[in-house]
Amino acid sequence: MYLCVMYSSELVKGTLKTIVLKLLSETEKMYGYEITQKVKELTDSKIVITEGALYPLLHQLEAEGVVTTEIVNIGKRVRKYYTLTQAGNERAKEKLYEFADFINTMNILLDLKPTIKYV
Amino acid sequence: MYLCVMYSSELVKGTLKTIVLKLLSETEKMYGYEITQKVKELTDSKIVITEGALYPLLHQLEAEGVVTTEIVNIGKRVRKYYTLTQAGNERAKEKLYEFADFINTMNILLDLKPTIKYV
DNA sequence: TGCATATACATAATATTCTTATGTATCTTT
DNA sequence: AAAGATACATAAGAATATTATGTATATGCA
Numbered sequence: 001m002y003l004c005v006m007y008s009s010e011l012v013k014g015t016l017k018t019i020v021l022k023l024l025s026e027t028e029k030m031y032g033y034e035i036t037q038k039v040k041e042l043t044d045s046k047i048v049i050t051e052g053a054l055y056p057l058l059h060q061l062e063a064e065g066v067v068t069t070e071i072v073n074i075g076k077r078v079r080k081y082y083t084l085t086q087a088g089n090e091r092a093k094e095k096l097y098e099f100a101d102f103i104n105t106m107n108i109l110l111d112l113k114p115t116i117k118y119v
Numbered sequence: 120m121y122l123c124v125m126y127s128s129e130l131v132k133g134t135l136k137t138i139v140l141k142l143l144s145e146t147e148k149m150y151g152y153e154i155t156q157k158v159k160e161l162t163d164s165k166i167v168i169t170e171g172a173l174y175p176l177l178h179q180l181e182a183e184g185v186v187t188t189e190i191v192n193i194g195k196r197v198r199k200y201y202t203l204t205q206a207g208n209e210r211a212k213e214k215l216y217e218f219a220d221f222i223n224t225m226n227i228l229l230d231l232k233p234t235i236k237y238v
Numbered sequence: 239t240g241c242a243t244a245t246a247c248a249t250a251a252t253a254t255t256c257t258t259a260t261g262t263a264t265c266t267t268t
Numbered sequence: 269a270a271a272g273a274t275a276c277a278t279a280a281g282a283a284t285a286t287t288a289t290g291t292a293t294a295t296g297c298a
Binding site for chain 3: 129131132133135169171172175176193194195196197
């Protein structure tokens with residue numbers, strides 16, 4: 001038994017679509033399980049996407065024409081790859097811009113200071 | 120009729136409690152309507168808190184012992200002031216810290232810069 | 239070799255949290 | 269005098285997530 005420091009679910013809730021679109025926008029094609037693992041890895045398990053949240057979202061994105069799918073057989077198992085459409089790429093950009101703007105507004109509201117990062 | 124550029128409701132959803140606690144932590148006491156106006160003002164109407172969301176939250180916070188209330192008569196009208204308890208101040212700090220950390224994680228995940236430092 | 243864990247999809251029941259609508263009432267501005 | 273602002277409150281409904289469940293294959297290890 002170990003302590004997993006995750007964020008309160010409310011916080012993460014509204015950002016799932018943004019996260020998924022961003023990942024798809026830079027990786028050409030990904031499948032559902034891969035997305036969950038990538039997010040887990042990149043966030044050091046601070047954000048964990050559940051399947052019950054992800055799959056319905058992916059289906060919704062497909063219905064909206066934001067992504068197209070491609071089913072690939074891996075041995076006897078099936079993988080469903082998702083690729084952004086052109087409209088999907090636009091959607092991803094919009095979502096990212098909106099989120100960045102939202103963070104700026106929240107910084108003002110909550111009085112958080114950005115720090116300069118020297119790499 | 121004018122165009123109000125607000126964020127998608129999903130985004131704002133999870134942050135209401137954090138916003139309210141932050142405002143209360145720096146203003147000693149506030150009433151509901153005042154909170155809605157303050158947020159509207161500070162965010163240039165980009166974030167608008169609805170009463171249907173705020174009042175139930177305030178009642179919940181009171182039930183949890185995070186705030187205490189004080190009813191004040193203004194003429195023939197009634198105002199209900201909310202003040203953070205000591206536990207409420209702790210809660211506010213926690214929520215702010217969590218949000219700052221969350222933003223940092225999202226920045227890494229979405230590849231946005233710079234990072235936010237909560238002091 | 240068998241059992242646990244990981245991979246990989248999916249959906250249903252439930253919970254949470256918000257929007258929208260409605261209700262009451264007073265105060266202020268035009 | 270009417271419209272809009274102030275000030276509270278709650279209920280119905282929508283959206284989006286959690287939790288639980290189901291199916292099936294693949295892999296690691298004891």
